[in-house]
Amino acid sequence: xxxxxxxxxxxxxxxxxxDLRKARQLLQWDLETxxxxxxxxxxxxxxxxxxxxxxxxxxxxxxxxxxxxLRPYEESLPYDSDExxxxxxxxxxxxxxxxxxxxxxxxxxxxxxxxxKAWQEARAANDYARFGPALExxxxxxxxxxxxxxxxxxxYDVLVAEHEPGLTTVDVERVFEPLKAGLxxxxxxLEPPTGDALEADGGPEVVRGVLRRLxxxxxxxxxxxxxxxxxxxxxxxxxxxxxxxxxxxxxxxxALHEFGHGLYERGVSPALERTxxxxxxxxxxxxxxxxxxxxxVGRSAPFAGWLAGVLAVDADALYRTVNRxxxxxxxxxxxxxxxxxxxxxxxxxxxxxLAGSLAAADLRDAWNERVAGYLGLDVPDDRRGVLxxxxxxxxxxxxxxxYALGHVASVQIWERARADLPGLDExxxxxxxxxxxxxxxxxxxxxxxxxxxxETLERAAGAPFDPEPLLAHVRAKLEETx
Amino acid sequence: xxxxxxxxxxxxxxxxxxDLRKARQLLQWDLETxxxxxxxxxxxxxxxxxxxxxxxxxxxxxxxxxxxxLRPYEESLPYDSDExxxxxxxxxxxxxxxxxxxxxxxxxxxxxxxxxKAWQEARAANDYARFGPALExxxxxxxxxxxxxxxxxxxYDVLVAEHEPGLTTVDVERVFEPLKAGLxxxxxxLEPPTGDALEADGGPEVVRGVLRRLxxxxxxxxxxxxxxxxxxxxxxxxxxxxxxxxxxxxxxxxALHEFGHGLYERGVSPALERTxxxxxxxxxxxxxxxxxxxxxVGRSAPFAGWLAGVLAVDADALYRTVNRxxxxxxxxxxxxxxxxxxxxxxxxxxxxxLAGSLAAADLRDAWNERVAGYLGLDVPDDRRGVLxxxxxxxxxxxxxxxYALGHVASVQIWERARADLPGLDExxxxxxxxxxxxxxxxxxxxxxxxxxxxETLERAAGAPFDPEPLLAHVRAKLEETx
Numbered sequence: 004x005x006x007x008x009x010x011x012x013x014x015x016x017x018x019x020x021x022d023l024r025k026a027r028q029l030l031q032w033d034l035e036t037x038x039x040x041x042x043x044x045x046x047x048x049x050x051x052x053x054x055x056x057x058x059x060x061x062x063x064x065x066x067x068x069x070x071x072x073l074r075p076y077e078e079s080l081p082y083d084s085d086e087x088x089x090x091x092x093x094x095x096x097x098x099x100x101x102x103x104x105x106x107x108x109x110x111x112x113x114x115x116x117x118x119x120k121a122w123q124e125a126r127a128a129n130d131y132a133r134f135g136p137a138l139e140x141x142x143x144x145x146x147x148x149x150x151x152x153x154x155x156x157x158x159y160d161v162l163v164a165e166h167e168p169g170l171t172t173v174d175v176e177r178v179f180e181p182l183k184a185g186l187x188x189x190x191x192x193l194e195p196p197t198g199d200a201l202e203a204d205g206g207p208e209v210v211r212g213v214l215r216r217l218x219x220x221x222x223x224x225x226x227x228x229x230x231x232x233x234x235x236x237x238x239x240x241x242x243x244x245x246x247x248x249x250x251x252x253x254x255x256x257x258a259l260h261e262f263g264h265g266l267y268e269r270g271v272s273p274a275l276e277r278t279x280x281x282x283x284x285x286x287x288x289x290x291x292x293x294x295x296x297x298x299x300v301g302r303s304a305p306f307a308g309w310l311a312g313v314l315a316v317d318a319d320a321l322y323r324t325v326n327r328x329x330x331x332x333x334x335x336x337x338x339x340x341x342x343x344x345x346x347x348x349x350x351x352x353x354x355x356x357l358a359g360s361l362a363a364a365d366l367r368d369a370w371n372e373r374v375a376g377y378l379g380l381d382v383p384d385d386r387r388g389v390l391x392x393x394x395x396x397x398x399x400x401x402x403x404x405x406y407a408l409g410h411v412a413s414v415q416i417w418e419r420a421r422a423d424l425p426g427l428d429e430x431x432x433x434x435x436x437x438x439x440x441x442x443x444x445x446x447x448x449x450x451x452x453x454x455x456x457x458e459t460l461e462r463a464a465g466a467p468f469d470p471e472p473l474l475a476h477v478r479a480k481l482e483e484t485x
Numbered sequence: 486x487x488x489x490x491x492x493x494x495x496x497x498x499x500x501x502x503x504d505l506r507k508a509r510q511l512l513q514w515d516l517e518t519x520x521x522x523x524x525x526x527x528x529x530x531x532x533x534x535x536x537x538x539x540x541x542x543x544x545x546x547x548x549x550x551x552x553x554x555l556r557p558y559e560e561s562l563p564y565d566s567d568e569x570x571x572x573x574x575x576x577x578x579x580x581x582x583x584x585x586x587x588x589x590x591x592x593x594x595x596x597x598x599x600x601x602k603a604w605q606e607a608r609a610a611n612d613y614a615r616f617g618p619a620l621e622x623x624x625x626x627x628x629x630x631x632x633x634x635x636x637x638x639x640x641y642d643v644l645v646a647e648h649e650p651g652l653t654t655v656d657v658e659r660v661f662e663p664l665k666a667g668l669x670x671x672x673x674x675l676e677p678p679t680g681d682a683l684e685a686d687g688g689p690e691v692v693r694g695v696l697r698r699l700x701x702x703x704x705x706x707x708x709x710x711x712x713x714x715x716x717x718x719x720x721x722x723x724x725x726x727x728x729x730x731x732x733x734x735x736x737x738x739x740a741l742h743e744f745g746h747g748l749y750e751r752g753v754s755p756a757l758e759r760t761x762x763x764x765x766x767x768x769x770x771x772x773x774x775x776x777x778x779x780x781x782v783g784r785s786a787p788f789a790g791w792l793a794g795v796l797a798v799d800a801d802a803l804y805r806t807v808n809r810x811x812x813x814x815x816x817x818x819x820x821x822x823x824x825x826x827x828x829x830x831x832x833x834x835x836x837x838x839l840a841g842s843l844a845a846a847d848l849r850d851a852w853n854e855r856v857a858g859y860l861g862l863d864v865p866d867d868r869r870g871v872l873x874x875x876x877x878x879x880x881x882x883x884x885x886x887x888y889a890l891g892h893v894a895s896v897q898i899w900e901r902a903r904a905d906l907p908g909l910d911e912x913x914x915x916x917x918x919x920x921x922x923x924x925x926x927x928x929x930x931x932x933x934x935x936x937x938x939x940e941t942l943e944r945a946a947g948a949p950f951d952p953e954p955l956l957a958h959v960r961a962k963l964e965e966t967x
Binding site: 018019022023025026027029030033037038039040041042043044045046048049051052053056221222223224225237238239240241242276277 | 500501504505507508509511512515519520521522523524525526527528530531533534535538703704705706707719720721722723724758759
């Protein structure tokens with residue numbers, strides 16, 4: 004075989020793997036939006052089978068051989084070409100995946116589906132103890148997963164690299180330490196907010212109207228409701244968001260956040276469809292896009308002015324409401340200033356859980372201590388404490404750091420976009436979003452997963468992770484809205 | 486290996502195959518209810534991949550070996566035991582499937598997804614010519630499929646056996662000939678209906694209310710809207726129906742029909758979950774259940790009386806409206822008397838298409854001639870003619886006869902149920918459906934696909950297909966509502 008048919012054969016095989024992965028994601032989407040509750044047990048089996056088969060097809064010897072044979076082809080092409088990038092990224096994925104047994108992958112997925120059910124029941128009962136066994140099971144499986152990939156460094160490195168190709172735990176700490184040092188004095192000095200928050204509830208149609216104006220098109224996208232908003236994509240022409248069922252400000256801003264994720268998936272070059280590079284670069288880059296729309300567009304004065312017109316409310320009241328700062332118990336409701344501290348302590352707890360220095364049975368107490376220490380708040384119950392996030396229930400560990408990294412990156416990318424688009428504020432004030440969408444597509448979205456986290460950030464923002472712009476941004480916000 | 490671990494290994498393998506099949510069905514359900522239009526092309530690939538992998542896993546040599554090794558185990562157990570039935574039915578499926586290349590299965594599924602898109606576009610343009618190429622492609626693939634399984638008899642036998650295990654084309658003709666002979670004089674003698682039809686539109690909530698009363702429970706079921714109502718099931722705890730988006734009588738009766746399908750899937754013994762026998766016995770038996778609820782329950786005077794109360798309309802007007810008889814162009818809107826004739830001519834056209842004596846290009850003319858000859862109607866356009874059904878677009882051939890066979894069986898099963906349940910009319914009049922549901926579960930549903938079409942019918946109705954009860958039923962209806 005020469006290079007072209009060899010590359011075509013690689014793409015054919017990867018296309019099938021992607022079909023199985025997307026099918027699994029659709030089953031997961033359905034589980035969270037549509038599925039009757041009694042479907043949960045069989046759905047866990049279906050998810051596990053799809054995960055196992057996708058894994059088996061991907062780690063097939065033939066894929067490894069093709070990747071080896073394609074080295075000269077890859078080296079003959081520019082680093083940033085679609086073809087070289089596909090071979091390079093697939094090889095990186097392959098080298099990790101072929102060290103993990105397919106049955107372990109399937110078991111992690113099945114345990115995640117069962118874990119979500121246990122977590123829902125524990126939440127309904129407001130009792131962490133009922134979730135403990137499921138978390139222990141997930142931790143055991145994560146431990147076995149890390150064993151497969153452990154090269155003798157920090158075991159948490161394995162999980163960081165899962166979500167942020169090329170990064171290590173030390174890289175995360177280098178961003179988190181100055182972030183913590185900068186934020187803790189700001190947060191501990193916070194006064195309780197004064198004045199009432201604006202109530203604006205336009206119903207679900209307002210959310211749809213805002214999304215349409217942003218360019219989210221029913222031809223290729225849809226919006227549903229779920230307890231925990233999320234975005235998914237099953238192809239270039241099939242991007243889905245969820246938000247809260249009501250149409251209040253919380254639903255609008257959750258929709259803005261998920262729109263950022265969806266727009267990213269939509270913006271990936273269609274030439275990368277049905278390949279491992281046909282999606283967002285990493286979790287942090289993904290979060291940079293969602294947070295850019297939620298916080299930097301959504302909480303800006305021009306956008307708030309435009310949205311106030313749509314909602315027929317006072318612009319100044321809306322702006323002050325969406326920029327209220329308050330130490331709070333729930334991560335997803337946290338303002339952009341306290342948000343990162345919610346992440347920092349989850350990162351610390353995850354590391355301790357994985358290292359075995361914290362037992363699952365002691366997690367509730369450790370959580371409550373950390374909230375008291377970082378945010379100065381008492382946790383009144385588990386639902387507003389250790390049971391608030393779905394991630395650990397789903398077996399997703401090592402993801403949390405990406406939120407704060409994305410938060411940091413969002414400001415870096417935003418500042419670059421502002422420098423390139425001098426009319427941006429005016430555009431946002433008029434509800435004209437196309438120039439920003441085009442800029443993001445050009446500088447971030449179209450590359451998909453061709454580059455590592457840092458390569459992608461370098462292309463978009465011209466620099467590695469730097470918490471200073473975020474700290475400067477929140478200081479300025481605090482002064483302005485004080 | 487002894488028999489027990491061998492049987493467990495067979496079940497494990499079949500469980501995975503079922504997981505892939507159910508995942509594919511969920512992708513198909515999603516395509517028809519939720520998917521944004523631009524998702525169609527990638528979805529066709531995903532469906533094809535899932536079909537191919539399910540096929541490959543099923544026809545694996547290991548499955549064939551296990552089935553051979555399990556012969557003594559099967560023979561040591563009662564014919565109607567779950568275990569013997571699973572081995573027997575799986576062997577029958579395996580012997581067919583292993584003669585069909587996996588890539589052909591995948592191509593049929595992909596072509597079906599593309600065919601549905603072409604059909605939708607042709608319908609929008611009301612122009613059969615735009616659908617012709619997709620139909621030709623489907624016919625070519627069906628021809629290749631039949632080639633794989635052709636044993637020298639009538640080629641259409643292959644398609645009949647696909648939907649009705651154990652039946653041949655001659656068996657179908659033996660039912661259809663007396664049906665045609667009995668119905669044509671009735672239909673050609675029909676006078677146009679007099680009086681206005683009742684309009685009753687309670688909105689979607691009425692449909693949900695009726696379904697709840699029937700025992701369709703949100704814990705394991707859901708209802709959505711689609712252009713063409715259908716039912717699917719992704720597990721014992723996940724049964725889904727669709728109906729028309731409005732809440733008019735048409736939506737209520739379509740929901741009753743799909744409820745019959747869904748109740749059947751729900752009623753299959755949970756012990757058969759994730760196996761090839763964990764679903765309805767055949768298409769005809771499935772249709773017998775949907776038509777029983779739509780026509781024999783739904784169009785009975787006691788049920789109409791109860792429903793009139795729910796809808797707050799006149800009971801007699803409702804009864805007359807749902808029992809109106811009229812020669813009409815659209816199969817799914819046809820009354821129980823003219824319905825079978827719609828099927829008989831489709832069966833004839835399919836046989837000619839498959840035999841090659843009718844070309845796809847000539848199908849529209851042949852259709853219109855047949856409608857004139859059997860129903861005495863002129864077809865005004867393709868949408869109300871040859872483009873009305875989705876089946877051929879989806880590559881589903883040989884299915885239509887099952888509708889009329891199911892129609893015949895529905896009356897046979899209904900009469901047996903009535904004989905066993907002397908209080909049935911009173912129950913229906915009170916909106917009390919549990920005794921009938923229990924009877925159907927005991928005599929039909931719980932067996933799943935353990936038995937052939939005729940074995941299942943024999944257990945439920947005590948006789949093979951017999952069109953006489955249907956003919957007697959429609960004659961009595963005609964007299965009563967004349």
